[in-house]
Structure formats: C-alpha cells, structure tokens
Amino acid sequence: MVSRLSAVQAGSLARRALIAAGATGAVADAVSRHAIEAELAGHPSHGLRLIPGYCAGSGAPGADLAAEPRVVSRAGAVTTIDAGGGLGHLAMAMAVDCAAASAGEYGVGAAGVVRCGHAGRAGAWTERGAARGCTTMVVLGGSAPPFVMSAGPGAAPSLHTNPIAFAVPGPGHPLMLDMATSMVAEGKVHVALARHALLPEGSILSADGRVSNDPADFANGGCLLPVGGHKGFGLSAVVEALGVALTGADAAGREPSEGALVICLSSGAFRPGGEAAAAVESMRGRIRGSGRTVAVLAPGDPEARHRAVAAGEVEVADEIVAQLRALAAPDSQGKEPPR
DSSP states (O other): OEEEEEHHHHHHHHHHHHHHTTOOHHHHHHHHHHHHHHHHTTOGGGTGGGHHHHHHTTTSTTOOTTOOOEEEEEETTEEEEEEEEEOSHHHHHHHHHHHHHHHHHHSEEEEEEEEEOOOOOHHHHHHHHHHTTEEEEEEEEEOSSSOOEESSTTOOEEEOOOOEEEEEOOSSSOEEEEEOSBSSOHHHHHHHHHTTOOOOTTOEEOTTSOEEOOHHHHHTTOEEOBTTTHHHHHHHHHHHIIIIIITTTTSTTOSSOEEEEEEEEETTSSSOHHHHHHHHHHHHHHHHTTOSSSOOOOTTHHHHHHHHHHTTEEEEEHHHHHHHHHHHOOOTTOOOOOO
8 A cells, every 4th residue: 555645745754754863954854855856756766765774774884874975185177075974865966066066167077975875866966967057977886795786697796786877968857867787776676575566587586596587586685687688797897996996985994885976077068058958859859759659758758757747746655654654753743843
C-alpha cells in the first residue's frame, strides 16, 4: 500500500527524521529536498526510502549528519572540496557551484570532492549545473569493499556501480543522461525487492554465480552485472579513476574513500549559448519524431514528464512513511514543529 503526500508534507517528515538523528539544519534541508526532488523526477530508488538508512548510519564515516563541506584548495579553474565524512549532498551542490563559477570565468571549471558519503541522484547535480548555463558532467566513485559489481560470470565483484551523468542546457529542461554503470542501479534492485518485482534478464548474479533476474538473489549475497558487458565494466573503472584516483579521495587518512568529479563547460564556450541550445532542441525534435510504432523520448524527457504528472505530490510506501514518522518523533499532538 502507498500513501500520497504533498511534497511539502513528505519533505518536512524527512527533515524532522534527519534532525532527530543528529543532522544540522543545513544537512537536513539539503538531503530532504534532494530526496523529494528524486521522488518527483520518478526515481524513488534515490528518494525517501534512503532516509531511514541515513539516520541509522548517523556518525559513521560517510554518514556524519553533522558534517558540512569546506573548500580545501583552489587553483585557477580547479577546486577541491572536503565533505568531512558526511553525506555528499551539500558537498556536491558546492562542487557544482564552484565549477560553474569557474566556467563563467575560464570557460571550463572542475571540482573534486573527497571524504564523501552517498550523494543521492547524480543527475540532479548535472541539472543544477545546466541551470547555471553549463554543460555538466558528474562522476561518483568508490574504491573500498564490499564491492557490488562483477565483470561477469566467473568473476568476483571488484567495482561499485560508479554512476556517471551529463546535462546539456536546452530550451525547457536539459538533455540529461544519468546512469549507473551496472545494468540496474543498486537502489532499483532494492525497490524491485520491496515490490516483489523481477529485474531485467541477465542483470545480476546469485551468490553461487548463476545469472539471475530475481532481486532476492542480490540480497542473499549476489552481485550486479555491468551494463553492456565489458563496455560498462570499463566505464565503471574509468569513473573510479576519475572520482577517486584523480581527486585523491583514496589518500591515506581519508575516510570514506569515495569521491566525485564535477566538470562544467560554459555553453557559450564554442558558439553563442543560444545557438547551442537551439541545436540541442533540434536534435531532441528529431529523436522524439523517430518513433514509428513506439514513443521515443529524448534523455531527460522522462524526468520532466514525471514532474509534470506528479504535480507536487509523491507516492510513498506506507512502510517508509511509518518509519519516517517513528524517526521524526513528532510532538504529542502529532503536529509539525515550526521550522
């Protein structure tokens, strides 16, 4: 069963749960807002279902809810940000803003993030950069076990899902790609398990090495398979190299050894920004018009459509709502506390 809540109601519930678990106001605001935006965009795998886990892990490396990011170095168009062992939401917002500001000055900007916990939906950070007039690339990588993705049958897990995302500004919403390098994002496996649904054929391995589409096999010691076989596995390795090895997220004394790289390129770097946006829109029109017997959407269209249909409301599993309410510890009258 699911409950339908307004985005404001659901966001307040998530924020209160985070505050009760020790989050600062800034962290609670950023994380709850990001979770609601993921729900509205049609990605519940990165939405409210994560809040109880964040609360349960409070204080652990990568989940310090009291940690807030800081800039530790800046050289020309390159910035390094230390997330302080906290969740990555505030750090990623800072990284995008720094990279976009550098792109405004130099045409291109880059920001690395170290000591970074889970940072939510990668596509949201590229959309933030696109809203600032920049074509934006984001990679999120980790190098510490336990790993969740294998090169294929007969191989042990050796990489994480290491997502990569791009957004290119265009009229209305950006052209946006956000993908895990695994065939199915780990969060979506957990959503399928909760819904008693099957995964696409050949997306995971069971603990004994069988190719499977049953999410229970992943939960019972299995692992994910890469998208596109060796191509996806190679892409995942490159993402780890960029997000971890290049940024120094794996340097001695840094925990967790997870990091991110944000690159922003001014949309007017090579031609007037308006011309670039018009070219993007022309391509999107060609893609959308290519359907013969099926509808074809351009990258970023599904999220834009879901936001429009959601109309400011989210559907949340009753189990998650109950967990959030218990964590939020409302006052004796059951009313929302003042913000």
